Amino acid sequence: KKTYTKTRQKLPPGPRSLPIIGNLHQLGNLPHRNLQKLAQKHGHIMSIKLGTVPTIVVSSPQAAELFLKNHDTNFASRPKIQASEYLSYGTKGLVFAEYGPYWRNTRKLCTLQLLSSSKAESFAELRKEELGLALESLKKSAAKGELVDLSRKIGEVVEDISTRMILGRRKDDDLYDLKGIAEEALKLAGAFNLADCVPWLGQFDLQGLAKRMKKASKLIDQVLEKIITEHQKDTNNQHRDFVDILLPLMNQPMNNPQDKHVYTIDRTNIKAILLDLMVASFDAATTITDWTMSELLRNPRVMKKLQEELRRVIGMDRKVEEKDLGKLNYLDMVVKESFRLHPVVPLLVPRECMEDISVGGYDIPKKARLMVNTWAIGRDPNVWSNNVEEFYPERFIDRNIDLKGHDFELLAFGSGRRMCPGMHLGLITVRLVLAQLVHCFDWELPDGMQPNDIGMDEIFGLSLPRANHLLVKPIYRLVGNDI
Numbered sequence: 233k234k235t236y237t238k239t240r241q242k243l244p245p246g247p248r249s250l251p252i253i254g255n256l257h258q259l260g261n262l263p264h265r266n267l268q269k270l271a272q273k274h275g276h277i278m279s280i281k282l283g284t285v286p287t288i289v290v291s292s293p294q295a296a297e298l299f300l301k302n303h304d305t306n307f308a309s310r311p312k313i314q315a316s317e318y319l320s321y322g323t324k325g326l327v328f329a330e331y332g333p334y335w336r337n338t339r340k341l342c343t344l345q346l347l348s349s350s351k352a353e354s355f356a357e358l359r360k361e362e363l364g365l366a367l368e369s370l371k372k373s374a375a376k377g378e379l380v381d382l383s384r385k386i387g388e389v390v391e392d393i394s395t396r397m398i399l400g401r402r403k404d405d406d407l408y409d410l411k412g413i414a415e416e417a418l419k420l421a422g423a424f425n426l427a428d429c430v431p432w433l434g435q436f437d438l439q440g441l442a443k444r445m446k447k448a449s450k451l452i453d454q455v456l457e458k459i460i461t462e463h464q465k466d467t468n469n470q471h472r473d474f475v476d477i478l479l480p481l482m483n484q485p486m487n488n489p490q491d492k493h494v495y496t497i498d499r500t501n502i503k504a505i506l507l508d509l510m511v512a513s514f515d516a517a518t519t520i521t522d523w524t525m526s527e528l529l530r531n532p533r534v535m536k537k538l539q540e541e542l543r544r545v546i547g548m549d550r551k552v553e554e555k556d557l558g559k560l561n562y563l564d565m566v567v568k569e570s571f572r573l574h575p576v577v578p579l580l581v582p583r584e585c586m587e588d589i590s591v592g593g594y595d596i597p598k599k600a601r602l603m604v605n606t607w608a609i610g611r612d613p614n615v616w617s618n619n620v621e622e623f624y625p626e627r628f629i630d631r632n633i634d635l636k637g638h639d640f641e642l643l644a645f646g647s648g649r650r651m652c653p654g655m656h657l658g659l660i661t662v663r664l665v666l667a668q669l670v671h672c673f674d675w676e677l678p679d680g681m682q683p684n685d686i687g688m689d690e691i692f693g694l695s696l697p698r699a700n701h702l703l704v705k706p707i708y709r710l711v712g713n714d715i
């Protein structure tokens with residue numbers, strides 16, 4: 233007589249997990265590093281448990297390609313996590329929206345109306361103005377021979393560029409501290425929240441995260457309400473910023489009105505989208521610029537070579553402009569090298585498996601989480617040769633690798649359907665800020681400090697910023713007074 237036996241699932245190998253907490257105790261404060269170590273032992277497709285949630289951790293370009301290209305559609309959703317419930321209006325934005333028609337329509341809207349190349353370029357004047365102000369203030373510090381908090385400066389100028397482009401106004405201390413809120417949001421979104429991993433523990437809020445998130449979300453909402461209302465009152469100033477572009481689309485069909493289901497975005501969706509774009513844009517661009525300056529300061533050879541390129545291509549009597557960026561090949565390699573060592577989003581934004589599926593000979597269950605350890609891939613000697621720890625932009629001379637998500641060695645912006653839609657915009661800002669900082673100034677370390685003394689500690693969240701601020705002395709180096 234034939235008996236039915238359920239075939240045993242063959243999950244990828246992984247460390248033994250404990251009841252209830254799974255492998256959470258093995259992640260520590262810097263999960264990307266601990267996951268790298270675990271993967272070295274268990275393999276580049278590894279399974280762990282975040283509490284009770286089965287999770288697949290991918291740590292090689294080949295495995296990343298398998299999941300993000302061959303099986304992209306099946307991993308194009310996001311898990312519903314508490315942070316996105318509170319901090320993204322119940323996933324009504326874009327970053328944490330589950331895969332489906334709402335996400336598809338919203339993503340299309342953002343890509344076409346807000347993040348296209350031509351839109352990104354239309355904000356050139358705004359970037360020039362804001363950077364001009366920042367350079368002016370650095371120049372004053374240079375004249376006085378002062379140390380400046382460069383990390384903070386970078387954060388402020390990127391924040392001003394982002395808030396003016398998205399919300400139409402500069403940072404306003406009385407009204408809001410969006411940078412603070414964004415930092416909090418990212419820390420919370422990256423934290424492995426027990427409530428997400430062991431759902432029945434959620435009600436106890438053992439880590440106090442829900443309380444912090446509720447507080448942050450209330451503040452954010454007040455700010456966004458105020459800004460939207462101001463825009464609605466000011467009707468003759470159309471199409472200046474993202475709020476102006478989104479407001480006329482409120483309650484309008486996003487897809488063809490003849491379709492069976494017609495989707496619209498309401499006020500809450502607009503707030504959620506604005507918030508996603510704010511956080512995504514200024515945190516990532518600030519973080520990578522800060523890391524790149526740190527690497528340049530630690531590697532005077534590279535700094536000098538970049539300054540040489542700028543001298544040759546631009547000269548010393550004017551500032552770099554956006555139209556020059558395409559000619560700065562070494563800068564391009566410096567930025568790639570920086571993303572290799574410091575991928576801003578080390579584990580990418582988590583994906584969720586939509587259906588039971590077999591990948592690479594393993595069974596991956598529906599609802600499993602997928603994390604891609606881009607940090608580990610960037611430091612794998614099998615991918616990059618033995619000098620992985622060295623900041624060596626020249627490695628890209630012979631390797632035709634770009635950041636567009638086709639080269640799985642370097643996934644700074646992710647890949648596939650959920651890849652970052654703000655790449656073009658983000659890269660313009662990052663390259664321009666870096667080029668100007670390096671072209672206009674030499675940077676001296678505080679007395680007695682050597683390049684190798686610069687700390688490179690990280691803080692883990694959804695993004696991976698520096699733990700400490702960079703303190704340096706600017707020395708103006710252009711001829712004339714063009715800034």
Ligand code: HEM
Nearest residue numbers: 327512513516517576577581645646647650651652654658
């Ligand atoms: C320079 C900096 C940036 C880096 C390194 C970066 C990186 C990333 C990464 C790794 C992801 C996740 C991709 C995945 O799951 O495969 C992502 C998603 C996203 N990024 Fe960026 N990003 C940057 C700048 C921006 C900017 C300037 C914007 C918009 C103003 C933006 C908007 C978004 C959005 C909306 C998503 C979610 C897309 C979706 O889920 O469909 N990013 N980004």
